[in-house]
Amino acid sequence: MKKVFLCIIAIVVxxxxxxxxxxxxxxxxxxxxxxxxxxxxxxFRLSNLRGKYVLLDF
Structure with a gap:
């Protein structure tokens, strides 16, 4: 059972x-x-954050 699960995970990846x-x-x-x-x-302008990581959550 463990091998089947690992195979499914590998295929999905x-x-x-x-x-x-x-x-x-x-x-x-x-x-x-x-x-x-x-x-x-x-x-607020997005361009003010240039060079930084930004996460947009809509």
């Missing part, structure tokens, strides 16, 4: 690798700049 490799997802592409108004009325 390999298929995921090839899917993302061919999907055009590239972590080095720049996100388009946008701006939004914050709760306190100030303007």
């Amino acid at each position: 390999i298929l995921s690798y090839f899917y993302y490799k061919n999907s055009g997802i590239n972590g080095r592409e720049q996100a388009p700049d946008f701006e939004t108004i914050l709760v306190d009325g100030s303007v």
Whole structure:
């Protein structure tokens, strides 16, 4: 049972690798700049965070 489980996990990992490799997802592409108004009325621009890691949660 343990071998079957490990084989399934290995197959999923390999298929995921090839899917993302061919999907055009590239972590080095720049996100388009946008701006939004914050709760306190100030303007936030994504370009102000250039060079830093950013997580967008919609």
